[in-house]
Amino acid sequence: MQEGDSVGATIARIRKQQGLTQGVLARKANVGRSQLSTVENGAAASTVWIGSIAEALGVDASILYGDNEPQQAHDMLPILRRALAATDLIDPNLEPQPIADLADQIAKVARWRKDSQYAKVVAVLPDLVDSLLVSGSEDGEPAFALLTEAYRAANTVSHKMGFTDLSMTATERMEWAATRAGDPLLLATVYYVKAATLSRMGATKHALRLLNRAMSEIEYMVDEDGTAAAVYSILHMRAGTIAAATGDADASRSHLREAEILARHFGGDRIVYDTPVGPTAIDLYKVCAEVDLGEPGKAIAVAKGTQFPVNYPKERRGYFWLDTARAYLAAGQVDDAINALYESRIAAPEHFQRSSQAKNVIKTAAAQERRASTSLRSLANFAGVRD
Incomplete structure (x- = not known):
């Protein structure tokens, strides 16, 4: 397996080329200097943290990952672009479909998105978006709510393929559709998604401001509406991981505590606005946050206690x-890390294969092993990491 091409090594190289010290780069990126040093020396970082560094260095995050996407990803690019094209240039001869049929199609797309079946999503997305845009003029708010989910699927695939510009366009389309759906909780969920897109681009301050605005807009509903409390909790969860990437432990843990308190109000694990909420979701965000805060022991303890519902x-x-x-x-x-990588591959093979973070973690594991094991080489080959 090739050495010297980890995210940390690439950051160090570009930083030095730009004449920046670790302290200067950390301040520009609004991250902790110790975490920067740790990553440059071989630790694996989250996508949000890497996004902040990329923005501070003035490069696209894909440069830091060293991504070389397979041809299939680039074959998807024109299809995604068509799905996200202008909203007012649809064929006037296109006949509207019954809203119930469109809802069934969106339910399938949402399931494929959550199960990381991205090729299936892309295959149907452009025509489905066109149909929903036509339906918007006929059925109004219900069609725009479905269209929001279609654009969310486009955002997910764009992100997984590494198409940052299309991911941002998709979240803008989501916001456009959600404002026409007449549902403030749906719009707040859009802000939850958009904050992730912004943070991966390094705009963590913008992302946190957006989340705070979203919380203020639905706060009046939380005490009386369990669904509102659930949406409020996912905003806190997102804010918790973004704050962790900036090294703000107090803010991160405060947001995640608020999410836990809210979970007691709306009950156990469930799906709200096509987003997992509840104790398990909170645990997942805690693991991510504690690693970014430099507390792997706490992250491992949470991970060991996490039980996934069916x-x-x-x-x-x-x-x-x-x-x-x-x-x-x-x-x-390292051995436990490799086992966890296998679990990730088993859970969501297509996600693992597409994930820049998976490639980064594999490279980090290889750097910690004196000789890459057969298990690690197998994972690397599956993820497309060059040997």
């Missing part, structure tokens, strides 16, 4: 095991 979204399981692998690597437990 049929929990595969993509979320994949993320969880990648963050758990990061925690084990930070603790120097």
Whole structure:
């Protein structure tokens, strides 16, 4: 397996080329200097943290990952662009479909998105978006609510393929559709998604301001509405991980505590606005946050106590095991990290294969092993990491 091409090594190289010290780069990126040093020396970081560094260095995050996407990803690019094209140039001869049929199609797309079946999503998305845009003029708010979910699927695939510009366009389309759906909780969920997109681009301050605005807009509903409390909790969870990436432990843990308190109000694990909420979701965010805060022991303790409900979204399981692998690597437990990587691959194979973070964690594990094991080489080959 090739050495010297980890995210940390690439950051160090570009930093030095730009004449920046670790302290200067850390201040520009609004991250902790000690965490920067740790990553440059081989630790695996989250996508939000890497986004902040990329923005401070003035490069796209893909440069730091060293991504070389397979041809299939680039084949998807024109299809995604068509799905996200202008909202007012649809064929006037296109006949509207019954809203119930469109809802069934969106339910399938949402399931594929959560199960990381991205090729299936892309195959149907452009025509489905066109149909929903036509339906918007006929059925109004229900069609725009469905259209919001269609654009969310486009955002997910764009992000996984590494198309940052399309991911941002998709979240703008989501916001456009959600404002026409007449549902403030749906719009708040859009802000939850958009904050993630902004943070991956390094705009963490913008992301946190957006989340705070979203919370203020629905706060009046929380005490009387369990669904509102659930949406409020996901805003806190997102804010908790973004704050962790900036090294703000107090803010991160405060947001995650608020999410836990809210979970007692709306009950156990469930899906709200196509987003997992509840104790398990909070644990997943805690693992990610504690690793970024430099507390791998706390992250591992949470991970060991996490029990997934039946049929929990595969993509979320994949993320969880990648963050758990990061925690084990930070603790120097390479074998456990490799086991966690296998769990991530099993949970969501297509997500694992597409994930820049998976490639980064694999490279980090390889750097910690004197000789890459057969298990690690197998994972690397599956994820497309060059040998």
